[in-house]
Amino acid sequence: MTNTILNFPTASGHQVLAAAGKKYLRPGGRIATEQLCQWANFQPGETVLELASSFGYSAIALAQRYHVKVVGVEKNPDSVVRARENVRTAGLANQVEIIEGDIFHLDAIPEKFDYVLAEAILTMQPPAGKTKLLTEIHHRLKPGGKFLSHELLAADKEEEIRADLARVIRVNSTPLSAANWIAACATAGLQVQKHQTGFTQHLDISPVQLEAIFSKPLTEFLNSPELQKKINSLDINLLRETLPTAGAILAKELPSFYHWLKNELDIKRVPDSPDHTTKWVVDFVNNQESLTHLVQLHRPVPRMALEAAVPRLIGMFAGVEDEVIRQEWQKAVAALCLVLVVAAREQDKSSLVAL
DSSP: OOOOOOOTTTOOHHHHHHHTTOOOOOTTHHHHHHHHHHHHTOOTTOEEEEESOTTSHHHHHHHHHHOOEEEEEEOOHHHHHHHHHHHHHTTOTTTEEEEEOOGGGGGGOOOOEEEEEEESOGGGSOHHHHHHHHHHHHHHEEEEEEEEEEOOBOTTOHHHHHHHHHHHHOOOOOOBOHHHHHHHHHHTTOOOOOOOOOHHHHTTOOHHHHHHHHTSOHHHHHTOHHHHHHHHTSOHHHHHHTHHHHHHHHHHHHHHHHHHHHHTSOOSOOOSSSHHHHHHHHHHHTTOOOHHHHHHHTTTSOHHHHHHHHHHHHHTTTTOSSHHHHHHHHHHHHHHHHHHHHHHHHHHHHHHHHO
């Protein structure tokens, strides 16, 4: 816990979380950050500009994990002091530089970068602010450079969600639909190469609801009306009819997925073939498998690895041409993955208590 004293009736949601000691304030969570890192494919020595770097934790993690050089921009002077101290303590003064500056004046930074990283920053800006910031980001990228970001998705309820967020977290956030995010990037000269949505989109739940679900014990969640509602909303008849399509996709995609688990995430117990996964999916759709057994099968997988795998699992069905079939299978996979993440988080908490 920090010693920050807040006026809770007026404090924003991120201020409350930061005062409670939360180091990473990301609506997409570590799952989204892991997906960005996978797509980036950082190489040692490459350069990253991180916007709103706060206490420097993300910059430090990037430097340690990928051996890149990071420049972090932070407006708050107190946060800059703390971030620089964290960098020194980590022994990364030659790899990480934290500068005090305004993200809307990136022209003050002379160099250009291989990557610009901004996590949930654009959501907090009004339309004009989004346009200006995206343009600044474009100008700070080297030719062929990549902008990495995850933001809140509003689907087709932008104004309604904006009003709800303003009321609940006391921040005038303006999330956009996927199409409007892509359009905003295009206006600034940025071409979206890859994008992916997660639990909030496929299961139609808000980030606030998702955090509440993650905090629940597994047994409570398995017996909850909200999970039953999600499972019951699946079009089982359509899933059964399209099992051959799903089986072909799993047979094609799972071998490279298992290779990624073993070689990138260092998971030792990796299946030799997709057969057992395909069989489990078939049995579940035919009401011959249980969520409890699903959890038992995945107990050996560390939480971080499991959460990193979620976007790839959902994304396996992104190439299905029929929109209805694609969305139904992605929703089914998302629901199953949600159960696994809740279980893994509960197991992590138990391990911490045991220590």
